[in-house]
Amino acid sequence: MSQITGGMIDFSQNSLYIAALAIAFNPTFWNIVARNEYHNKTLTRLFNGNSLRACYFLAITIFSLGILRDTLYERVLRTQPYSPTFYYPYLAYTLLALGNTLVLTSYYALGITGTFLGDYFGILMDAPVTGFPFNITGAPMYWGSTMSFAGTALWYGRPAGLMLTVEVLVVYWIALKFEDPFTSEIYEKREREREGKRGEGKKVR
Numbered sequence: 038m039s040q041i042t043g044g045m046i047d048f049s050q051n052s053l054y055i056a057a058l059a060i061a062f063n064p065t066f067w068n069i070v071a072r073n074e075y076h077n078k079t080l081t082r083l084f085n086g087n088s089l090r091a092c093y094f095l096a097i098t099i100f101s102l103g104i105l106r107d108t109l110y111e112r113v114l115r116t117q118p119y120s121p122t123f124y125y126p127y128l129a130y131t132l133l134a135l136g137n138t139l140v141l142t143s144y145y146a147l148g149i150t151g152t153f154l155g156d157y158f159g160i161l162m163d164a165p166v167t168g169f170p171f172n173i174t175g176a177p178m179y180w181g182s183t184m185s186f187a188g189t190a191l192w193y194g195r196p197a198g199l200m201l202t203v204e205v206l207v208v209y210w211i212a213l214k215f216e217d218p219f220t221s222e223i224y225e226k227r228e229r230e231r232e233g234k235r236g237e238g239k240k241v242r
């Protein structure tokens with residue numbers, strides 16, 4: 038079909054739109070669920086007040102949605118037109134290696150609850166994580182994931198994959214605009230409460 042149209046991207050394939058939908062859906066989903074959790078504690082109540090279990094449940098859900106999205110993306114890469122102009126295996130290796138390093142070291146630095154929105158469940162980290170990879174970029178997981186998308190597209194030599202990578206970049210950028218101020222506020226609130234407690238302690242003494 039691509040030979041007939043001659044295009045670099047075959048817009049007649051539904052798999053392209055399904056993958057695009059999954060890419061946009063995932064961060065939207067976890068932001069809505071997490072904010073709802075912060076305000077209404079819906080999942081925590083579902084797990085009888087056990088916020089840790091509720092957070093693990095969300096972690097498994099987000100992780101599974103990620104695997105589904107990646108599967109849909111790979112299907113696009115296998116079925117879309119190939120273009121030698123976009124085939125860069127060495128750059129692809131490099132991006133995949135760097136991207137996966139950023140993602141895996143972020144997981145390691147943050148732990149499960151830190152990675153999967155534990156802050157919104159009231160599971161706060163003791164201190165902000167400042168070591169690698171967070172001393173390189175503020176959002177290593179998002180950058181790492183974007184690099185992996187780009188690397189896979191260049192590995193397959195598929196312009197459609199690069200188009201979807203741009204979408205990944207945009208949805209993560211929007212997600213950060215929502216997440217960063219909100220989580221900062223959660224931690225600032227804790228600081229204010231700690232300050233308040235110290236103040237009370239002094240008064241009692």
Ligand SMILES: *[C@@H]1O[C@H](CO)[C@@H](O)[C@H](O)[C@H]1NC(C)=O
Pocket residue numbers: 168169172173
């Ligand atoms: C980031 O921190 C690691 C140790 O956690 C260190 O080895 C590395 O040099 C730091 N990088 C930058 C750019 O500061």
